[in-house]
Amino acid sequence: MSKYRVIVEGSDFVISVDGGTTVRGFIVVRIVDAESASEAAATAIDHVSSEWAMGKQAVDSVQPVLAASEVEKIGIMESLRASETGYVFHPGE
Numbered sequence: 394m395s396k397y398r399v400i401v402e403g404s405d406f407v408i409s410v411d412g413g414t415t416v417r418g419f420i421v422v423r424i425v426d427a428e429s430a431s432e433a434a435a436t437a438i439d440h441v442s443s444e445w446a447m448g449k450q451a452v453d454s455v456q457p458v459l460a461a462s463e464v465e466k467i468g469i470m471e472s473l474r475a476s477e478t479g480y481v482f483h484p485g486e
Contacts, residue, residue: 394426396472397433400463401441405455408482416455420462422478434461 404418423440427433438459445457467475 394428396467396469396475397425397427397430397437398463398465398467398475399423399425399433399437399461401437402460402462403441403445404458406445406457407455417482417484419480419482420478421480422476424467424472424475424477430464430466433466434464437461437464 399422401421401423402418403421406417406419407414408417421441423437425433425436425440427436438461441459
């Protein structure tokens, strides 16, 4: 198995802001173990999806989307220095 750094982009996520709700997108980095780049992308998306499942709000008109925008195989030394990021939000489209 190899280590991969995966950038996951989310769009159309409903979040609470200032007592109300709004639709936002985000970018987050996840470090995963996988046999291939495609497996790494799927694993990272599953991790992010499960993080959101705990506090997800259902809205009929908005369907959240997750996608791996970048997948990079990283070496052992780089994996020791690599870190995951928190969510960086941007206005929804």
